[in-house]
Amino acid sequence: MFDKNLDEMTEADAEKLLLRIAPRINEHAAAVAEQCGRLPIALCAASSALKAKRSLSPEDYLKRLRDKKERLKLHDEVRNLTVEACFSLSYELLNEELQRRWRKLAIFPTDFDAPAAAAVWQTDVEAAKDALAELEEYSLLEWEETARRYSLHDLAHDFADTRLSATEREQTGLLHAAHYLQILSTADDLYLKGNEAIAGGLSLFDNERVNIEAGQEWAATRFTGDEQAARLCNRYAGYGVYVLNLRQHPRDFIRWQEAALYAARKLRDRRGEGTRLGNLGNAHRSLGEVRTAIEYHQQALNIAREIGDRRGEGIGLGNLGIAHRSLGETEKAMKFTEAALKIFEETESPNANTARSWLEDLRGKS
Template identity: 30%
Template sequence: MSDLPDPARRAGAVKNAIGLRRLLLVIDDAWELDAARLLRCGGPHCCHLLTTRNQELARAFAGPTHTLAVPTLAAGPAFDLLCALAPEACAADPPQAQRLAAAVGGLPLALELVGGYLAAPERTYFADLRHEALTAVSDPAGRLALACQRLGSDGAPVTLEQTLALSLADLPAPAVDAFHALGAFAAKPAAFDRPAAEAVSGADGRVLALLISRNLVERVGDEEVGREGDGEGLALHQVLADFARTRTLPEAIARHRQHYLALVNEDRGDWQRIEAVYPQLLHAWQRQTELAPDDETLVTLADALNRYHLLRGLRRDELQWLEQALRVVQHKQDQRETARLLNNIGAVYDDLGEKEQALAYYEQALPLQRQVGHRWGEATTRYNMAMVHMALGNLDAAVAELEQVVAIDEAVGHPDLESDRA
């Protein structure tokens, strides 16, 4: 066979050798249509099974009615496969192993690479080495760097990142740029709609359709993005999101944040609409805390989501957002904003029933309110302190604070004067 230099003649020789035998010929991991067609060299009694990530190639090879999308593994089977591949590591820390299986989204190739890494003898003999190995592959960069032998790679190991890059190899530059820009989105199970994808990536529907055809972007149900009947729900597989983020530009991350922040600001009380995109907002907040923890954008996000957190009872989430915002304004030495956020954090602890903690934050806010001369803010904080003292049974302290509130209301002409007197 090697004496035949022409691929077509080699295919003919294989077909002649097969003759009338009944065989199933598997053409695995195809990336080029011409090569796949050359390998379709069975006789009249043969069947051909082709696997590929390229939907366009699959349809051209077999026709639309003979193509089948194979789903990734569900959580249970994915964890079972990882346990079968690396039993010692999974037994060392089952919860972390489960999180790892979820992090790769049930992708068999990724599970195989991770399992092979964890099962290496030098990582299984001692408990501390097993834990170190689990930690190493919990990092997306570590997973993308895992390598294996691949057919056609001339014996050189090929990393997971290099394998995924094959899906981008012959795409036009705008499609490649759009894919990496989509790395700004939260991965599955979060989803996003077409307008969001276009706003963040700058791509049009044709480019997005091309990415879908390469299985780089998935279509999901309308209900997963809070829309009805438009069929434009999209999602990124976890491993593909990790790959996309290796080249996601800061501008795309900013556009993602701005898109969802604008949606919230259209109506901060529309909790149902916000809830549908909250995974993306949470992702935007997390990315901002990682990339620019002292940026005032974190204050803007906390303020924008304040009402949603209140309406949905997500007070612990709100505490995290407010405490991060507090660190931002303290870093900038903004006393007025520091006082406001201390008061707001106190109010959250108050609602959670943690009265002593609430009082501690109010007591930090009060001198700052007085220092910057924010009398209305001082009145609000003193009123909040009075309510906490009352709840704790400190009636004398509560009355003293309320008297101060009335005095401030009289001095500044506060609209709540009469109710505070009552």
């Protein structure tokens, strides 16, 4: 195994190595070290190249290093070894199944836990832990004891990504997106339990946010031609609506809801379409775009009536009441809120109390 070449150096040691070989790197040492992932073989190759090629400025070389393919081509003249070849040597020591599993880890944009690896590998968690431990022995995986999470070094990620076939990328992307949809749903469920569970739900979302967003993006960029992706895209906007409301900027929230709206329409999911329209109305109202919000709420109301969804009809009417109140249109707000209250009472909805309170306030202003 080739642990020395694949073991990450400290930031200070990495910069010291670069400057010892090529002093002219100067103030660019930190940036070059970062692009090289602080791996000895990459650092030696980069500094040697800058030492030998005097016409190549550190600034121009940094631009090259930002291309992952160029980083993998870094060549250490002393060892006569490229970064890619160095990873290949360790990769080829793995059996075929472990190779397959390792390259699938490139689907993770950031660190991950054992259950997530098990999900994309379609195996149980204990078997996943055994395989992850073996990959760590080959210096192909990093383990963070405190957080109890795994990660691929940036350059290892680049290498693994080049080994993924198109079919593997799509299959693994689907599994990754489906797993993190469930994580998002769990975060929302915890939040809805209230009390101490609220912090747990928000913490879970925060810890997994990068992977959750990657899962939603995967689904959102594929739903037009893939029914499974469309279902995932539709659900991402609904399964986490409460934590998303708290954690996302309204514009990001709108982007997710718009993608889900198009997915719901593709799936002919009228109830889902109505829900997404209502969420978009609320988001635009929070931005002060009340007229736009009213348009969305009216569309949501029309769908609720069309499919006989009394609960959705009540919510749509209530949202229209809130929107018109925001514009100071008290009479319209009262009309919609009274209609909403009637439905909430008929359906024994807990929203009835809120509607009564709103109505009393509106009557006091009329």
